[in-house]
Amino acid sequence: MAEELKARVLLVDDEEDFLTMLAERLESxxxxxxxxxxxxxxxxxxxxxxxxxxxxxxAMPGFDGIETLKRIxxxxxxxxxxxxxxxxxxRTSIEAMxxxxxxxxxxxxxxxxLMGKIGEAKEKRMLMLETKSIAEIEKILHTKGW
Structure with missing residues (x-):
């Protein structure tokens, strides 16, 4: 798989054993x-x-998941x-959504x-970036009068 096609995932969890295991499974x-x-x-x-x-x-010490979500x-x-x-x-899942x-x-x-969710997120992100690029190109073309 080409490097640029690899999905980039950030895993955030204070349980280091769980984090390491999940990261290894996704990297594999x-x-x-x-x-x-x-x-x-x-x-x-x-x-x-x-x-x-x-x-x-x-559930994490310091900024919990909800606070981290808001800030990201x-x-x-x-x-x-x-x-x-x-x-x-x-209630918490509804708040997060x-x-x-x-x-x-x-x-x-x-x-x-989780792999299915990662695939969906990557497709959604690629579509969003593509749409954004098309809009930027159209704006440039419109402002240049081409």
């Missing part, structure tokens, strides 16, 4: 994975990089984010379901 399926063990380090990661998908744990969306409104929870409540999460998965996560 050809994904480009970055990990963060806190909301703060996730925010630092999105500063200089855009991801096709961010998988964000709900403030910086990158188009970011595709899936929330993960070991003890997720319906209202704040812009595209999905909510329970731990332990089903790797095939």
């Amino acid at each position: 399926r050809g994904l480009n994975v970055t990990t963060a063990t806190s909301g703060e380090s996730a925010l630092a990661s999105v500063e200089g990089q855009e991801y096709d998908l961010i998988v964000l744990d709900l 969306k403030a910086r990158q409104p188009e970011a595709e984010i899936i929330m993960l929870s070991g003890q997720g409540s319906i 209202k704040l812009g999460a595209c999905d909510f998965l329970q731990k332990p996560v089903d790797i095939n379901e």
Whole structure:
């Protein structure tokens, strides 16, 4: 698989064993994975990089998943984010979706379901970037009078 075609995924979870295991499983399926063990380090990661998908744990010390979601969306409104929870409540998942999460998965996560979600997020992101590029080209053509 060409490097530019690899989906870029940011995994954020304070449980390091879970994070390492999930990262290895996704990398073995050809994904480009970055990990963060806190909301703060996730925010630092999105500063200089855009991801096709961010998988964000709900329960973390410091910035929890909801606070991290809000802050990432403030910086990158188009970011595709899936929330993960070991003890997720319906109310919390509804709040996360209202704040812009595209999905909510329970731990332990089903790797095939997650791979499907990553594929959907990458396609959605590619379509959005393509649409944005077309709009920019049309704007340039219109302003130049071509």
